[in-house]
Amino acid sequence: MKALQEKARELLAAKTVQVVIGYGRGSGGTARAVFIREAAQAGLLVFDGSCLQNLAVYLMKPEVRKLGKAALVARPATLRTILQLAAENQITENSLLALVPSGEEIVLLATFAAIEAHVAAQDNDLSAAEKEELQKFAAMGLEERRQFWQEQFSRCLKCYACRAACPLCYCTRCTVECNQPQWIPVPAHDLGNLEWNVMRAMHLAGRCVNCGDCSRACPVGIPLYLLNQKLISDVFTNFNSRSGIFAKSDNALSTFKPNDSEDFIR
Amino acid sequence: METDKRSIEREALAKLVSQWLSQGKRVLAPKHSGDKVDFAWVTTLDEVSFGHVQTVQSPKAALFPRVDELFSFRSADGRVEISERDLGALPETVVFGLRPCDAAAFAVLKAIFNWDSPDSLFSARMARTTLVSVACSRDDEYCFCTSMGGGPGAVTGSDILLTDMGQGSFLAEIVSAKGREAAMAAGPLFGPATSAEKESRLARVDAVFAPDAVTAPMARLFDDTAFWEEQSRRCLGCGACAYVCPTCACFDIQDEGGVSGKRLRCWDSCGFGLFTLHTSGHNPRPLQSQRWRQRLMHKFAYMPERQGVLGCVGCGRCSRACPVDMNILEHLRAVAEARP
């Protein structure tokens, strides 16, 4: 924590960055995003097990972008988000630095290449527990799975907290808001909720970096991560592709090549 | 009206719930769902949670469902036929186990839906709804009912307020005519009150400020752009706060079903960027800071002036539901302390 505060102070004092986006103390012992713009305030920064939010979501927010170059306190999934956003041409190389807490030290990653090297050294696969949970779902019958999701989605309020919390849901006009034609029913009834949640998951297939913020954001506790993890697993199995590994890469589900094994597109 | 004090035992309460159901009433009550407690339609008292501090959502859906049919229509050969809702067929509802803050919130909803021109669907649902609240024996750091004029044992808004007096016995305060009717129908299930001393049973929620301390400076803060930017920087612009709020009532109107369909009223939120977007592309509130300001201004400046009610009851749900910890109590404190 000391090292992090020290690094933030140094970066702000030297005007290397205009803002450090990190974690501060929140309500009830939780952590929440803070935007440190003056060296004197670096002492507000904390980093511990309660720091979960993927702060890369703020890289896409106009009100934060206008503050200037940012140093972002980054967890493993945050680093992958940065690379994924770079691959989707949403951020440029010199717009940010990543500060990676590593034990007592802070690793500063100033280039996409440095982030790529760091990400290459971390485990980017689903965890054993996550894989096990997916196995459990795979073992369910179709009807059982349908019922499970129907019950889960029946609670969806369409508050779009999942979308707002996701750094990769950055469209200014989401498919759910396009009404010519009306692709997704607006009301939060069974059909509207099913279509919205399926669409959300599918638009993140091959892009999601498994940060888990959609599930954490959901006020009614729908385990959205299960959908994302299933798609992460399928995309890896079918296309040998993982998101957020390289700053230049093509998304598995929106890239078509002449030598693709599928012939429906030709 | 003088509050009539009675008592009811847990077993009698269980019978009362069955009685309501056998009379064709629906019962909406707090129920465990995973690691959360939320309102659900229940069929026995055993399903009802008592020990929680607060539910995720408010019970507003009993009167203002997240999707509600305004009317249905059928068109053929250039002719249209509209079928109105049969308001007399709306089910009788008991909202059970709501907190005193939630009960107070229904008066706020009523002020929104019925100011100027009354909303018949809302009013018909309201007329068929009885509020049987349970006083708070616990609170958490997000609760601030006492700063908004309420309290953990406040009777205002409830038809009947129950307070757990221990040993499976509840003090029942019969607050309204509707409550008296419900108690009358329950007959011997209610007994004489053994003790009305409920204070020691209630959570202690200290008032942080008086409502005036927030409402007075609010209007003059409107143009303090830096203040609102600072306050809202973390906000992601979702609708979680509005949708769990017991008093947020903004809505959208949507048609569905083509030529033979329905016109629906659906929840909406001022936090969404597209909420105020004009067809031309012009947006009066293009920034999240302006939308956050609207949220607070609406509740703490516009509603007090236009509808004569404060748009907040201090339930703390928005703070608990916020994915990025926009704790409304902190923001209100900042308003109260702002020196423009």
Place this chain on the structure above:
Amino acid sequence: MSPADIFKPWLMKIEQVTEEAPDVKTLRLVFADERQGSEFAFRTGQFGEYSVFGEGECTFCIASPPTRAGYIECTFRKAGRVTTALAGLEPGETIGFRGPYGNVFPIQDWENKNLLFVAGGIALPPMRSVIWNVLDLRDHYKDVTIVYGARTVADLVYKRELAEWAGRSDVKLITTVDPGGETPDWQGEVGFVPAVLDRIAPASRDTVAVVCGPPVMIKFTFPVLARLGFAPENIFTTLENRMKCGVGKCGRCNVGKHFVCKDGPVFTLAQLRNMPQEY
């Protein structure tokens, strides 16, 4: 309409469809139920919610004057889901209408005064209602001047009525198109509405100005009127914030504490100056 169902629309038959400009149409609507039609009353400046069943509702002003009984008209540009559906309808088909909503232009207060109307693009419709209202009571008012501009000649709406106004000796009509929007045979002015207004400099004495247009036109027109000596309480406009309910409940149209649907849509510049910039 019984106040019991504020969301239930009246059924209206489309009597006539007029093409005004590319993607801009006027619908003349009559009540499917004649008795309802005879009881219906509105005043100029008010608006309504028009609906295509199965597609949804849309907010427009009533573009016809109350002096022409028996029908109402709306003029709209095909843009979203509902207006696209509306644009596809033909005479004889049925749509929904809720209204009239909102406040009015206080035209009684304007009697024996000069009137200056300044409009841009698709914002002529709200003004058309008040212009015809005034022209139908012509001897109650003194000089009537209309300054109307659009991006291009094709975008000018109500071309037949513009010709009619141009031909009247008791109306002074100035039409203009944005630079580059003129055709070889264009007889009117070329220039943005505020600039043209500045050039023709109408007198402000005993004159009420009514301004309707896109936000940017309004923004640049107010200072010109101020320079010409118009007092803020003699400058009227109509705001067009997004609405769903029209009756002060859905929560979108407010400008600060003011509901555009209830306290507006008509506001004076004096009122706007005491309101936040949320329109």
